[in-house]
Amino acid sequence: MPIRPTFMRDVARLISHAGPAVLSVSALVLVWEAYARVSGISPTALPAPSRVLVQGFEQRDVLASHTLATLQATLFGFSCSLCAAFLFSVLVDFFRPLRRALFPVFIITQTLPLVAIAPLIVLWFGFGLTPKIVLVALVTFFPMLVALVQGYDSTDRDIEALMASMGASRRRIFVAARLPSALPYFFAGLRISITYAVVGAIFAEYAGAVRGLGIYILNAKNNFRPDLVLSAVFVSATLTLCLFGATVLVQRAAMPWARFEEPKP
Amino acid sequence: MSAPRLELKAVSKRFGDLEVLADINISVRPGEFVSILGPSGAGKSTILQLLTGALSRDGGAMACDGVPLDGNSHRFAFMPQRDALMPWRRVIDNTALGLEVQGMSRSAARAVVQPLFAEFGLAGFERNYPAQLSGGMRQRAALLRTVVQESSMLLLDEPFGALDALTRARMQRWLSGMWTRHGWTVLLITHDVREAVLLSDRIYVLSPRPARILRHYEIPLPHPRTPANSHALAEVEADILQTLLNLEE
Ligand SMILES: Nc1ncnc2c1ncn2[C@@H]1O[C@H](COP(=O)(O)OP(=O)(O)OP(=O)(O)O)[C@@H](O)[C@H]1O
Ligand SMILES: [Mg+2]
Numbered sequence: 001m002p003i004r005p006t007f008m009r010d011v012a013r014l015i016s017h018a019g020p021a022v023l024s025v026s027a028l029v030l031v032w033e034a035y036a037r038v039s040g041i042s043p044t045a046l047p048a049p050s051r052v053l054v055q056g057f058e059q060r061d062v063l064a065s066h067t068l069a070t071l072q073a074t075l076f077g078f079s080c081s082l083c084a085a086f087l088f089s090v091l092v093d094f095f096r097p098l099r100r101a102l103f104p105v106f107i108i109t110q111t112l113p114l115v116a117i118a119p120l121i122v123l124w125f126g127f128g129l130t131p132k133i134v135l136v137a138l139v140t141f142f143p144m145l146v147a148l149v150q151g152y153d154s155t156d157r158d159i160e161a162l163m164a165s166m167g168a169s170r171r172r173i174f175v176a177a178r179l180p181s182a183l184p185y186f187f188a189g190l191r192i193s194i195t196y197a198v199v200g201a202i203f204a205e206y207a208g209a210v211r212g213l214g215i216y217i218l219n220a221k222n223n224f225r226p227d228l229v230l231s232a233v234f235v236s237a238t239l240t241l242c243l244f245g246a247t248v249l250v251q252r253a254a255m256p257w258a259r260f261e262e263p264k265p
Numbered sequence: 266m267s268a269p270r271l272e273l274k275a276v277s278k279r280f281g282d283l284e285v286l287a288d289i290n291i292s293v294r295p296g297e298f299v300s301i302l303g304p305s306g307a308g309k310s311t312i313l314q315l316l317t318g319a320l321s322r323d324g325g326a327m328a329c330d331g332v333p334l335d336g337n338s339h340r341f342a343f344m345p346q347r348d349a350l351m352p353w354r355r356v357i358d359n360t361a362l363g364l365e366v367q368g369m370s371r372s373a374a375r376a377v378v379q380p381l382f383a384e385f386g387l388a389g390f391e392r393n394y395p396a397q398l399s400g401g402m403r404q405r406a407a408l409l410r411t412v413v414q415e416s417s418m419l420l421l422d423e424p425f426g427a428l429d430a431l432t433r434a435r436m437q438r439w440l441s442g443m444w445t446r447h448g449w450t451v452l453l454i455t456h457d458v459r460e461a462v463l464l465s466d467r468i469y470v471l472s473p474r475p476a477r478i479l480r481h482y483e484i485p486l487p488h489p490r491t492p493a494n495s496h497a498l499a500e501v502e503a504d505i506l507q508t509l510l511n512l513e514e
Contacts, residue, residue, distance in 0.1 A: 158349035165317035165343040260396040
């Protein structure tokens with residue numbers, strides 16, 4: 001079976017890629033642990049990593065429920081954002097002048113500082129899921145839209161001319177040529193945006209929420225529990241990495257031809 | 266005598282200030298293999314784009330089987346200068362693209378192209394992706410995609426331009442054999458004089474931009490051309506080469 005050798009190669013590549021990073025992170029954690037123990041610094045200022053781990057583990061049920069809330073907001077918000085970005089990308093692709101009308105508005109949304117906008121959105125939409133979804137969509141919509149539009153424009157002109165010579169309609173050309181051409185751009189945008197999405201959700205929660213890692217972090221900070229703050233940070237980092245990994249897997253599955261192509265310079 | 270399959274009369278085309286085609290007169294009879302030779306940038310690809318409807322002409326007339334070509338009423342099977350295979354489609358689905366666009370279901374289109382894979386030297390590669398093919402195989406796949414459209418005429422834009430010399434020579438022989446067997450009507454664009462001489466019944470030589478027909482050659486030798494013809498072919502080739510070189514002065 002061809003699956004096994006590629007799988008083994010992937011594992012080997014993962015080890016060779018991730019090895020140095022694992023080493024440097026481990027070294028950092030060790031130095032931190034040593035410093036926290038030897039210097040006698042108060043754990044309310046700088047908790048040792050071991051303490052972060054233990055405290056976080058003790059709080060695992062609470063942490064898990066908050067994490068679930070954040071994950072839910074991230075996925076909901078990101079899905080809404082993806083749908084909207086796709087719809088607008090199609091609209092803009094078929095009606096070019098719209099691009100010039102809409103893009104400036106979208107660019108302005110990208111210049112808004114999150115710290116200022118998050119409390120306002122909570123004010124407008126309450127403490128539930130809605131403000132989180134709105135904020136996640138706000139930070140991820142435009143990058144995804146740009147990725148898609150750029151992807152459509154990357155379509156090989158010869159392929160479009162060929163399809164036109166076959167009598168294909170505009171819609172047909174879009175579906176059969178422009179859409180698949182945009183996939184690499186789409187996934188590049190997806191990988192970046194999914195990390196923004198988690199940050200966006202946590203920001204919204206930090207500005208006010210019933211549940212979620214953001215509000216957990218805020219409470220832990222107010223209770224002078226930096227160990228719990230760091231536990232939550234650790235969880236959110238892990239969450240982001242998992243989501244990132246998931247997009248890579250989805251891309252593999254969605255673009256089976258890509259592994260045969262020579263890497264672009 | 267019946268109307269020519271394709272007839273271009275005094276066709277002209279300009280891009281803004283750039284006059285590309287000045288006065289193009291070409292005719293192709295059914296079953297004929299006709300080549301257009303010309304310097305790079307002369308407007309050879311532009312002629313094909315006029316025929317596929319990607320561009321519209323500024324003057325002159327074009328007709329297919331005596332029927333004027335206007336709008337997008339007529340479809341020729343077109344093979345672009347680069348193979349334009351879709352990287353995301355398997356080879357079989359790339360070759361079936363034209364049939365699918367014509368409204369055939371994917372499985373029906375596959376069933377039409379499948380039996381031709383062996384003849385095109387692609388047997389066993391149906392389920393592969395284009396990135397897994399060699400340059401020569403890609404060109405054959407692109408050609409297969411072109412011929413299955415069952416169009417009245419094939420328009421080939423430098424099909425072998427990107428290949429190495431050996432593969433190109435092989436592909437030329439192969440195409441010559443295929444053409445003899447299938448009786449296609451072909452209009453071939455090339456700037457390889459030897460290729461044109463080897464494959465064509467007739468050759469039009471274009472002048473540099475703004476292009477007009479500079480010379481017209483008939484090569485009344487049987488196909489596929491054998492080493493026995495090589496002397497006669499070499500003479501025509503030398504003549505055309507001289508014509509093209511004289512242009513530079
Ligand atoms: N869409 C276009 N808009 C403006 N100029 C164009 C366009 N298409 C072609 N041209 C110009 O027309 C001229 C002829 O182009 P064309 O592609 O037909 O040349 P060609 O004979 O096929 O050349 P080559 O042998 O290099 O393929 C070139 O100078 C090119 O820059
Ligand atoms: Mg050309």
